Amino acid sequence: GAVVSQHPSRVICKSGTSVKIECRSLDFQATTMFWYRQFPKQSLMLMATSNEGSKATYEQGVEKDKFLINHASLTLSTLTVTSAHPEDSSFYICSAEGAGEKLFFGSGTQLSVL
Amino acid sequence: QQQVKQSPQSLIVQKGGISIINCAYENTAFDYFPWYQQFPGKGPALLIAIRPDVSEKKEGRFTISFNKSAKQFSLHIMDSQPGDSATYFCAASLRNQGGKLIFGQGTELSVKP
Numbered sequence: 001g002a003v004v005s006q007h008p009s010r011v012i013c014k015s016g017t018s019v020k021i022e023c024r025s026l027d028f029q030a031t032t033m034f035w036y037r038q039f040p041k042q043s044l045m046l047m048a049t050s051n052e053g054s055k056a057t058y059e060q061g062v063e064k065d066k067f068l069i070n071h072a073s074l075t076l077s078t079l080t081v082t083s084a085h086p087e088d089s090s091f092y093i094c095s096a097e098g099a100g101e102k103l104f105f106g107s108g109t110q111l112s113v114l
Numbered sequence: 115q116q117q118v119k120q121s122p123q124s125l126i127v128q129k130g131g132i133s134i135i136n137c138a139y140e141n142t143a144f145d146y147f148p149w150y151q152q153f154p155g156k157g158p159a160l161l162i163a164i165r166p167d168v169s170e171k172k173e174g175r176f177t178i179s180f181n182k183s184a185k186q187f188s189l190h191i192m193d194s195q196p197g198d199s200a201t202y203f204c205a206a207s208l209r210n211q212g213g214k215l216i217f218g219q220g221t222e223l224s225v226k227p
Contacts, residue, residue, distance in 0.1 A: 006157070034213050043203065043217045044158070093157045097213035103148070105157035 002028050002098045006106025013084055014114055021079045021109045023094030029074035030096035034103070035067070038091040050077040084113045118206050120218030127225050133191040135221045137204035140185065144206040148215070149178065149189045152201045161202075162189070194225045 003026040013019050023033055031052045036044040048069050049057040056069035066088075068080040077096075081088055093108045120137045127133045137147075145166055150158035164171045164178045164187065171178045177190040191198055201222050205215040 004157075032213055034215075041220075041222075043219050044215075045217075046214060049214060091155075095157075095213065102160060102163070103213045103215060104160065105150075108155065108157045110155065 002096070002102070002104045004094065004096050004104045004106040006094050006109055008109060009107060010110045010112075012112045012114065015085055016083055018080055018082045019084055019111060021081075021092055021094070021111075023077045023079070023096070023106050025075045025096040025098075025104075028096070028098050030077075030098065031074060032097045033071060033077040034095045034097075035069060035077075035079050036093045036095065038093060038108075040091075044093060047079075081111065084111070086113045089113045118204060118216050118218045120204050120221060122221060123219065124222040125224070127194045127223065129194065129196060129225055129227050131194050131225075133194045133198065133223055133225070134188060135202055135204070135223070136186065136188045137206075137218050138184075138186045139206050141206070141208075142185070143208050144216075145209045146207045147178070147180065147187050148205050149176070150203045150205065150217075152203065152220075158203060191223075194223075196225045196227050199223055199225050 005024045007022045033050040035047045038044045047062045050069045050071040052071045058064045071077040089112050094106045095103045118139050148163035149161045151161050152158040162173045162176045175192045180187045201220050203220050204218040207215050
């Protein structure tokens with residue numbers, strides 16, 4: 001099956017710093033990747049759609065200047081949380097669209113901002 | 115109209131029993147309905163998915179039942195095992211937007227030995 005690798009799996013940072021999360025499709029090319037956010041015991045909320053070679057599309061209420069998305073190649077998308085604050089602490093999950101519109105998820109990144 | 119409502123929030127089933135999780139949607143334009151399994155600290159994994167042109171799909175112990183007129187679909191896990199204990203999410207998406215999923219609230223399943 002299709003594999004999506006997400007790195008790092010866990011990161012702790014100080015308030016005010018920036019954190020970059022990588023999402024790679026290992027065995028297929030993904031022109032479209034998605035970034036979700038999940039709070040404890042809650043559902044996944046779509047943050048943005050990442051399109052290779054173009055600007056990301058952000059969902060309503062998501063600050064594009066805070067959550068920078070770059071999709072520079074067909075196998076890599078990155079999410080940078082800029083000037084992170086404790087309220088940004090969450091589980092961030094990426095996904096990539098494979099053949100037949102099937103969506104494959106990464107293993108997630110637990111961000112803790114102190 | 116974009117919501118997907120999932121129930122129950124939590125479910126306890128004995129080993130060997132049948133686990134049933136239900137979802138309902140409003141938007142009749144949805145045409146892809148996947149179910150995902152998520153273990154703590156991990157990303158969701160696709161279990162099984164269905165499109166509205168069929169009423170049932172079975173893969174191993176997992177079955178999706180789809181009722182287009184009622185705008186409801188459900189996941190049945192036959193012969194439930196302790197290893198099935200996880201959180202299950204239903205989801206839906208619009209035609210040609212299969213990656214832009216609207217998720218249900220999730221069901222925490224616990225299978226007791």
